[in-house]
Amino acid sequence: MAAALVANGGATAVKSQNTGRYAAVYSEVQNSRLDHPLPLPSVLRNSFKVVDGPPSSAAGNPDEIAKLFPCLFGQPSATLVPANSSDNSSGQGLKIGVVLSGGQAPGGHNVISGIYDYLQDHCKGSTLYGFKGGPAGIMKCKYVVLTSEYIYPYRNQGGFDMICSGRDKIETPDQFKQAQETAVKLDLDGLVVIGGDDSNTNACLLAENFRSKNLKTRVIGCPKTIDGDLKCKEVPTSFGFDTACKIYAEMIGNVMIDARSTGKYYHFVRLMGRAASHITLECALQTHPNVTLIGEEVAAKKQTLKNVTDYIADVICKRAELGFNYGVILIPEGLIDFIPEVQQLIAELNEILAHDVVDEAGVWKKKLTPQSLQLFDFLPPAIQDQLMLERDPHGNVQVAKIETEKMLIQMVETELEVRKQGAAYKVQFKGQSHFFGYEGRCGLPSNFDATYCYALGYGAGALLQSGKTGLISSVGNLAAPVAEWTVGGTALTSLMDVERRHGKFKPVIKKAMVELDGAPFKKFVSMREEWALKNRYLNPGPIQFVGPASDKVNHTLLLELGAQV
Amino acid sequence: MAAALVANGGATAVKSQNTGRYAAVYSEVQNSRLDHPLPLPSVLRNSFKVVDGPPSSAAGNPDEIAKLFPCLFGQPSATLVPANSSDNSSGQGLKIGVVLSGGQAPGGHNVISGIYDYLQDHCKGSTLYGFKGGPAGIMKCKYVVLTSEYIYPYRNQGGFDMICSGRDKIETPDQFKQAQETAVKLDLDGLVVIGGDDSNTNACLLAENFRSKNLKTRVIGCPKTIDGDLKCKEVPTSFGFDTACKIYAEMIGNVMIDARSTGKYYHFVRLMGRAASHITLECALQTHPNVTLIGEEVAAKKQTLKNVTDYIADVICKRAELGFNYGVILIPEGLIDFIPEVQQLIAELNEILAHDVVDEAGVWKKKLTPQSLQLFDFLPPAIQDQLMLERDPHGNVQVAKIETEKMLIQMVETELEVRKQGAAYKVQFKGQSHFFGYEGRCGLPSNFDATYCYALGYGAGALLQSGKTGLISSVGNLAAPVAEWTVGGTALTSLMDVERRHGKFKPVIKKAMVELDGAPFKKFVSMREEWALKNRYLNPGPIQFVGPASDKVNHTLLLELGAQV
Secondary structure, three states: OOEEEEEEOOEEEEEEOOOOOEEEEEOHHHHHHHOOOOOOOHHHHOOEEEEEOOOOOOOOOHHHHHHHOOOOOOOOOEEEEEOOOOOOOOOOOOEEEEEEEOOOOOOHHHHHHHHHHHHHHHOOOOEEEEEOOOHHHHHOOOEEEEOHHHHHHHOOOOOOOOOOEEOOOOOOHHHHHHHHHHHHHOOOOEEEEEEOHHHHHHHHHHHHHHHHOOOOOEEEEEEEOOOOOOOOOOOOOOEOHHHHHHHHHHHHHHHHHHHHHHOOOEEEEEEOOOOOOHHHHHHHHHHOOOEEOOHHHHHHOOOOHHHHHHHHHHHHHHHHHOOOOOEEEEEEOOHHHHOHHHHHHHHHHHHHHHHOOOOOOOHHHHHOOHHHHHHHHHOOHHHHHHHHHOEOOOOOEOHHHOOHHHHHHHHHHHHHHHHHOOOOOOOOOOEEEEEEOHHHHOOOOOHHHHHHHHHHHHHHHHHHHOOOOOEEEEEEOOOOOHHHOEEEEEEHHHHEEEEEEOOEEEEEEOOOOOOOOOHHHHHHHHHHHHHHHOOOOOOOOOOOOOOOOOOOOOHHHHHHOOOOO | OOEEEEEEOOEEEEEEOOOOOEEEEEOHHHHHHHOOOOOOOHHHHOOEEEEEOOOOOOOOOHHHHHHHOOOOOOOOOEEEEEOOOOOOOOOOOOEEEEEEEOOOOOOHHHHHHHHHHHHHHHOOOOEEEEEOOOHHHHHOOOEEEEOHHHHHHHOOOOOOOOOOEEOOOOOOHHHHHHHHHHHHHOOOOEEEEEEOHHHHHHHHHHHHHHHHOOOOOEEEEEEEOOOOOOOOOOOOOOEOHHHHHHHHHHHHHHHHHHHHHHOOOEEEEEEOOOOOOHHHHHHHHHHOOOEEOOHHHHHHOOOOHHHHHHHHHHHHHHHHHOOOOOEEEEEEOOHHHHOHHHHHHHHHHHHHHHHOOOOOOOHHHHHOOHHHHHHHHHOOHHHHHHHHHOEOOOOOEOHHHOOHHHHHHHHHHHHHHHHHOOOOOOOOOOEEEEEEOHHHHOOOOOHHHHHHHHHHHHHHHHHHHOOOOOEEEEEEOOOOOHHHOEEEEEEHHHHEEEEEEOOEEEEEEOOOOOOOOOHHHHHHHHHHHHHHHOOOOOOOOOOOOOOOOOOOOOHHHHHHOOOOO
16 A cells, blocks of 8 residues: 555544655545445456447437547447456556546546556556546646555545546647647547546547547546436446435435424425436435426426426425425426426527616516516516526526525415415415535445446456547446446447537437436336325435445436336 | 334335334334444443432522522532442332423434333333423323334434424413423323423423422433533533534535535535534534634624625635635524624614614615614625515514525625735635535434433433432533443533523523633634645545444534543
8 A cells, every 4th residue: 555544633644655745634434435445347357358249320310420420430339258368467558548527426536546456457557647627637738647646545535636627628629639739748548538428428529539630549438427317228327426316315314304303394405416307316216205396207298387386385285284384395406497488588588688788677578578578577586686697608597506496485485375365274384495416526435436436447447458449438237246247338429419509510428318217207206196295204314334225326226227126 | 122124115114013004114224223232321231329419509690590499499410320239220110201392403312212211121110201392292281102112213313203392482370380280190200301501491490390389290401402502511512413513514524525626616604503603613623624703703803794704805815826716614603693793783673673664765774873784785685685584473683594605705705806906816716605404403313422312311211210300411421431421410500590581580501602712612723724725624424323433422522521632
C-alpha cells in the first residue's frame, strides 16, 4: 500500500509517502472504505479473450448514423470470454487518458481505479493520465499522472474530486484539433470518457475523429449518471443511480416516519433527476409514498396541472376520510416539463422574453396565447416570478430551478379550500416542501456502485488493450453474483439515433425514459393505490457498508432484469 | 419473542401473533435493528439500591421556586448504587403511564422499551399505559396498554409513531384536574414524561400537583430533544441529538464533496435546532465547513446582519484569491433571532401587525423606528414577505420558517457585487440553499441513542419503583464504556429558574445555549480559520449500525465530558 494512515484528532489523514503532505482528512467511515475489497467478475480474474459479435446497426436512422460515423458505423460489440492462453496478462505498457464529464455520480473514482489496476495487472509500464476539469482538460492538455499513491485516497470514495469534472464539449473543428494535439503530444493509446448520454455521444464523435485522422488513440465510454437515463439492453444501468436513490430513500423514509408520528404534515418531496423520473420511481419502490408523480405517465396521459393537482387533492381527501391528515408525495424534478400545457407556456415565454421588454403593467402578457395566459394566471405568484427570473445563459427558463414542490403545495391548498365548502369531513392540510438533490450526487458509493464501477473501469482497460474504440464499457448479468457478471463493450453507434438541430442531423443517444410497460412502473402501478390510502411506509435507513442490506441492489435494476423483488 | 417476521416481497412485515395482522412493513435495515442487543449499565444489570444525595436548590431564584413547588423543592437527587440484597428484583406490580411530548427525536421508542423491560424484569404483573398523542392523551385518558408484542416492532426504530406525540400542555386548573382524574381512574403509580425543557417543567408541575393532592402517582421526566439544549451536569445530553447531527453531517459531508468536485457552488445549509446552535456546532465539528455561524456568538458580539454578511463575503473573497470559488456555510435555524437589530425589528413588526392594517402603499412602515425601517429595506423582498406573511396562531413572526439561507445568499451576492468594482481578482459566486430538518428528527437511532435511551427508560422504571417523583432520569459518565455509565435521577426543581410572564413568576428549565467558553466552541474556534481557507472537509458518511464508526459518540458530548476528540 502506497499511503499510510495517520491519526489526526477525531479524523484520520491519508498521508502521501512521496510528498509527506496530507492528501485528505478522512472520517472513520471514509477511511474504512479505502481498503474495502472489490470483487471482480470471474472473467476478469482469469485469462480472457475479446470476442466480436455480429455487425451492429443504430437505434434509429441507421443511414444517417452511417454518414456521421463512416469509420465506426456497423462495428460489432465485444464480449470478454475465458481463454486458455494468457495473452492478456503480458501486454506492453499503454498510455491511457481518463476524463470525468458532467455532473457527479457516486463511483466515478472506482472507474478510474479499475482502469489503473487493469493497466497495473496486465500492461506493465503503462501511464494513466487524468485530464482535469472535464473535457476542457483534454483540449487544454491539463492533466495529472495518476499513480497508485495518487489514486489510493479516492478508492471507494464519493465525488469527482480526484480530477474534477466539467461540462464542456468537444464539438467544433478547432476543439477536435486541440484534442488531437493532446492525443499526439501524450502519445495516447486510449482515452476513457466517463459520462452521461451527451458525453458518450461526444466520446463516439471523438473516436470517429481520431480514427479518421489515423491516430492510434482509441476511445471507450463509461455509463455515468445518477438520473438512470443512460441504459439499454447491454448497459443495464448507469453508475451512481443506486447510491443516489438509496440516499434519497433514506431521507424520504425518515420524513415518512416523521409524517406518521406528527400526523399533521404533507411532505412534498422533489427529487433530482432531470428529464426522466427513474429516481422518483425507484425511491417510490423503496419507500411506498402516498402519491408519486411520474413525468412520463403525466405526459402520456396528456395531463394538465389541474389534473395533477386534483389527483393529489383526491388522495388527501380520501385519507382525511380515513382519519389521516398526513402523507408523503414524491415529485420528479422534470415534472412540469412533461405537462404539455406547461411546455407550451414555457416555449412562449422563452420566445417573448428573448425579444420583448417585460413591463410592470403586464402588457407583455398579451403576447401569450389565451390558453397559456390562463395557465400563467393560474400559477402561484412565486412560480410566476421563477418562470420570469430564473433563466439560463441562453435566456431559457431553468426548469430544474422551479420549485415545483412549493407550487403544488399552493395549488393543492387552493383546491382543498374550494372542496371544503360543504364537505362532510374535515380536511386538514399543511404542506412541507423538500428538495433532495445535491446530497445524493457525491455520497460514498454503495457496495453495488463501488463494485460495478470497478468492473466498468477494469473492463474498459481490457477493451483498450485489445484495440477497441467507440465502445461503451458494458457489465451485465447484474442480478447474479459478481463472479458471474458479464463484461464487454457495446458499439456506441448502435445506441444512436439522430435529431434535427439547426437544420442538421445530430447524433444522440436517446435518454432512456421510464417505460410505462416496463416492470418497475408496472410494479409501482400495482401497488400505488394501496400505498395511497393504507400506510405502507418503508424506511430503508442509511446505506450500510457491512452487515444487513449492505449488498442490496436497487429495485429498478432487479425488476428490469426480471428478478423478483 | 412475541412477534414473527414474515417475508413480504422486498420488505418484511412484522406480524402480530395475537391478531395475525401486519403491524408494519419493514426494510431489511429496520428489521435488523429489531433484535439489536442493548447493553445496560452494570448497575442496572445487578442488584442496586437508590441512594439520596444532599438537599437540592434551584438554578436561580430558589425562593420563588420554593414557593412554586412547596412539596418538591429541595428534594435530593438520587443515584443507583450496587447493593448486596436483591430488593429491586421482587417488587410488586406497578401501573405506570408514559407519554411523548413535543417534537420527535430518535430513540423515544427505546425509552419506552426500557421502562417496559424494567417493569418486566423487576415488577412482575405491572401494566404500562401509553398515552396517545402527547399530554392531551393524559387529559382525555386516551391510551393503549403496551404489551411486549405491541412494543417489539418499535424497538430501535425512529419516530414517535408507537403512541405519537403532541404539543399540548397541562397548565390550567381544569387541565390538572383532568390529569388527576386519569391518574385515579387508571390507579397510576407513576408517569414518565418524555420531552424537552418545557415538557419537563410541566412534568415537575404535575409531580407537585399530584403530591399536593396526595395522589400516589409519581412523575419522572426524560431528556428529549434533537436541539441538544436540555442538558446540565447531571444530564449530559438530551437523546436524539446524536442521531440527528449524524444525519445532517452525512448530508453536509456529501454536499462538501459536491462543492469540491464541481468547484463552483457555495452551499448555504440551514440546520434545524430552534434557539440554540448546538446542532450547527456539532455538525461543524464533524464536517469542517468553511463558515459556521453560531447564534450565541453573534449575539454576544452584538453583530448586525451586515456584520454577518461581511464575514461571509470576506471568507469568499479570500478563498477566491486562493482560487477556490466554492464552499460550504452552516447556518443555525435560530440565527436571526440572535441578531439584536433583527429582534428589535421583529418585535416592532409583531406590535404593528397586531394592531394596524398593512397597506399596499407602505404607510404602515412609518411606525417602524428609523433603525428598523433601514434594516427592513435592507432585506431582500422575499424575506420581507416572509416576515409579513408567515405568522403563528398568536400573530407572531415564525422565525423558524424564515429562509435565512436564501436571505444570506442574496445579501452576500449584493455585497460581492459592490466589492467586485476594482478588485484585483475575480470572485465567482453561485449560492445554493439547503434546509436540513425533518429528515433528522425521525431517523433510525444511532447505536449511542438506542443504548442511551434504553438506559434512560430502564432507570426511570427504577426511580418510579423506589417511590421517587419530580426527578429527571439521569444517565452519566457517557464517555466511558456502557457498563460504567451512572444511573440516577436529578431533582427537576434543581434545574429551574423563574421567568416573569404576564406579571407572574413562571418556572422554567433554562435552555442550555452554546457556551462560548465551553470545550466544543473553543475547539471550533481553534480550527475555524484553517477550515475557512484550507479545505479540510470531512465526510462522516451514513450512520453505520455495525462495523467502523458504529459506536462513535458525537463530539459535543465527548468534549463537554473532557474527553479527547
